[in-house]
Amino acid sequence: MSKWYADAVEIIFPLVLIIASSSCRRDSIEVRQVPKETASPMAMPPDGSMPSGMIDAPPPASGVSWTAPAGWKEEPGNGIRLATFVPPQDPGKSEATVVALPGEAGGELANVNRWRGQIGLAPIDAVVLTAARQGVKSRLGTVVVYDFTGEGTNRSRIVAGLIQVGGTTWYFKLMGDEKAVGKNKAAFIKLLEGLQKDAS
Amino acid sequence: MRPNTPWRRLVAALSSMRLTLVCLGLMMALTVICTLAQVPLGTHVAVDRTIRTFLVWWQPEGSSLQIPVFPGGGMVGALLFINLSLAQFMKLEWSRRKFGLWVSHLGLALLFVGEFSTAFFQVESHMPIEIGQTRDYTEDYRRLELAVVDTTDSERDALTSIPESIVKAGGEIAHPSLPFMLRVKRYHENSQFHMRGPTDPPSEATLGVGASLHMHPEPPVSGEGEQNAASALVEAVAPDGRSLGILWLSNALGAPQGFITEGRTFSLSLRARRYYLPFSLTLKEFHHDKYAGTNIPKNFSSLVRLSDAGRGENRDALISMNNPLRYGGKAFYQASFGKNDTLSVFQVIQNPGWLIPYLSCILVSLGMLIHFGLKLAGAMGGSK
Numbered sequence: 001m002s003k004w005y006a007d008a009v010e011i012i013f014p015l016v017l018i019i020a021s022s023s024c025r026r027d028s029i030e031v032r033q034v035p036k037e038t039a040s041p042m043a044m045p046p047d048g049s050m051p052s053g054m055i056d057a058p059p060p061a062s063g064v065s066w067t068a069p070a071g072w073k074e075e076p077g078n079g080i081r082l083a084t085f086v087p088p089q090d091p092g093k094s095e096a097t098v099v100a101l102p103g104e105a106g107g108e109l110a111n112v113n114r115w116r117g118q119i120g121l122a123p124i125d126a127v128v129l130t131a132a133r134q135g136v137k138s139r140l141g142t143v144v145v146y147d148f149t150g151e152g153t154n155r156s157r158i159v160a161g162l163i164q165v166g167g168t169t170w171y172f173k174l175m176g177d178e179k180a181v182g183k184n185k186a187a188f189i190k191l192l193e194g195l196q197k198d199a200s
Numbered sequence: 201m202r203p204n205t206p207w208r209r210l211v212a213a214l215s216s217m218r219l220t221l222v223c224l225g226l227m228m229a230l231t232v233i234c235t236l237a238q239v240p241l242g243t244h245v246a247v248d249r250t251i252r253t254f255l256v257w258w259q260p261e262g263s264s265l266q267i268p269v270f271p272g273g274g275m276v277g278a279l280l281f282i283n284l285s286l287a288q289f290m291k292l293e294w295s296r297r298k299f300g301l302w303v304s305h306l307g308l309a310l311l312f313v314g315e316f317s318t319a320f321f322q323v324e325s326h327m328p329i330e331i332g333q334t335r336d337y338t339e340d341y342r343r344l345e346l347a348v349v350d351t352t353d354s355e356r357d358a359l360t361s362i363p364e365s366i367v368k369a370g371g372e373i374a375h376p377s378l379p380f381m382l383r384v385k386r387y388h389e390n391s392q393f394h395m396r397g398p399t400d401p402p403s404e405a406t407l408g409v410g411a412s413l414h415m416h417p418e419p420p421v422s423g424e425g426e427q428n429a430a431s432a433l434v435e436a437v438a439p440d441g442r443s444l445g446i447l448w449l450s451n452a453l454g455a456p457q458g459f460i461t462e463g464r465t466f467s468l469s470l471r472a473r474r475y476y477l478p479f480s481l482t483l484k485e486f487h488h489d490k491y492a493g494t495n496i497p498k499n500f501s502s503l504v505r506l507s508d509a510g511r512g513e514n515r516d517a518l519i520s521m522n523n524p525l526r527y528g529g530k531a532f533y534q535a536s537f538g539k540n541d542t543l544s545v546f547q548v549i550q551n552p553g554w555l556i557p558y559l560s561c562i563l564v565s566l567g568m569l570i571h572f573g574l575k576l577a578g579a580m581g582g583s584k
Contacts, residue, residue, distance in 0.1 A: 031361075034359045035336070035357070092463070117407035117459060118460060120445070152461060152462050
């Protein structure tokens with residue numbers, strides 16, 4: 001073997017080892033701007049089988065109708081959401097949603113604590129729940145209403161109403177910036193007051 | 201020639217024929233091990249644990265200790281590549297007579313490079329898409345991500361994607377894009393959720409759908425057609441230490457869950473890892489052709505609209521079986537379908553070295569043709 005071969009081998013061999021050892025992929029957190037999510041097909045493995053442990057979505061509910069407040073944009077449902085309302089986005093952002101679930105769906109206290117959790121509030125017990133409970137009269141009966149405001153510098157607020165119709169519990173929720181929810185609460189309560197049996 | 205240094209001795213050992221034979225023997229053994237391992241582990245996991253690794257590890261039952269028990273395909277392949285390359289340079293005569301062998305050896309070396317490129321750089325994912333739908337990302341079902349999405353803006357979402365490996369490691373996860381820290385309290389590779397009954401203990405989750413569910417850990421699965429339902433119990437903690445809620449996240453729980461903090465709305469989900477594309481595909485048509493009078497499939501094809509504003513591309517492309525769409529360094533293969541033929545699923549392969557095996561085969565064939573051609577020419581010349 002000539003001298004330049006030996007020199008080349010002695011230089012290249014360690015280099016190959018260094019490159020090979022440093023070429024391992026490392027996972028890191030990535031941040032990116034993405035388009036708003038649209039309803040997507042169920043992610044399924046290539047063979048078409050469903051993942052184990054999948055929870056079935058409840059069947060779509062019907063039987064209650066409402067009238068969207070003037071100036072509110074009503075958008076079609078998505079997943080278990082039956083409807084989404086977008087009130088005017090001034091003085092801040094807010095959104096109202098309608099969800100219907102069979103039975104008591106975990107119970108009133110669990111749902112109220114879930115809503116409180118969504119705006120960073122600690123869970124409450126049954127005694128505080130009773131004190132926080134308010135009622136709004138509708139043609140379907142009394143809609144139980146809760147109103148909570150979060151903590152922090154930019155506070156969030158949630159006004160939620162629930163009513164049982166037949167074997168289904170209907171949840172109406174207005175949530176967003178504290179000021180926006182405050183401004184739109186009256187219209188939301190009017191929506192709850194206007195709830196009636198769906199003729200279709 | 202230089203004196204007999206340790207380096208020279210190492211190079212001599214690495215270029216020996218004995219090492220070639222040992223490596224070939226190990227490769228045969230690995231092939232058998234991998235084939236047998238596919239029965240309990242499934243193809244992908246068996247290949248990952250025996251071929252696409254530098255060491256084959258064994259974990260005694262009930263122990264967290266990992267013991268290396270056999271060289272993996274990566275190590276054997278690397279050794280064989282080094283062995284053949286060194287032997288080529290040190291032992292093969294550099295002459296016109298041996299030119300064909302040089303070309304064949306180069307082709308063989310490229311085959312190893314191609315496999316390493318596939319093992320380290322190939323990314324396989326899928327794109328399920330319904331007729332009329334537009335998608336600009338693919339999903340990797342074998343890798344998960346904890347997706348934290350800031351949905352406050354009405355136009356676009358801000359996604360912070362935390363890879364499964366970081367979630368699995370547990371502990372606290374903080375990132376400048378998030379106004380809170382995530383504390384991973386538990387992680388299970390596979391689990392089952394069911395609605396919490398009166399006899400079940402209280403849920404550890406305080407927020408989201410997990411608050412009304414009971415989670416049961418399951419042993420991980422990796423067989424064909426099986427998929428783990430991973431679950432992570434994650435607590436979001438505000439900078440002042442206040443808990444914003446504890447959530448059960450799982451790829452088995454469909455809808456994202458979330459909360460509002462500091463006026464920003466966040467949704468969290470554990471989902472198949474997404475790879476975003478600089479272009480989008482819209483499924484215009486899907487065809488599931490059958491042989492006349494039977495239900496036997498004849499052909500599957502998808503007509504897609506390819507839109508790439510960055511490259512001024514806006515055209516239709518037909519993807520059918522064995523006829524993929526190659527674009528932007530990715531190949532989209534027709535892989536599956538569903539929803540009464542309104543859903544098409546593409547297997548998406550990104551492999552920067554996909555051409556290497558083709559080039560390798562051409563070089564090996566060409567080298568052998570040259571070598572045996574020269575031999576034949578020499579023999580014919582000698583017989584005159």
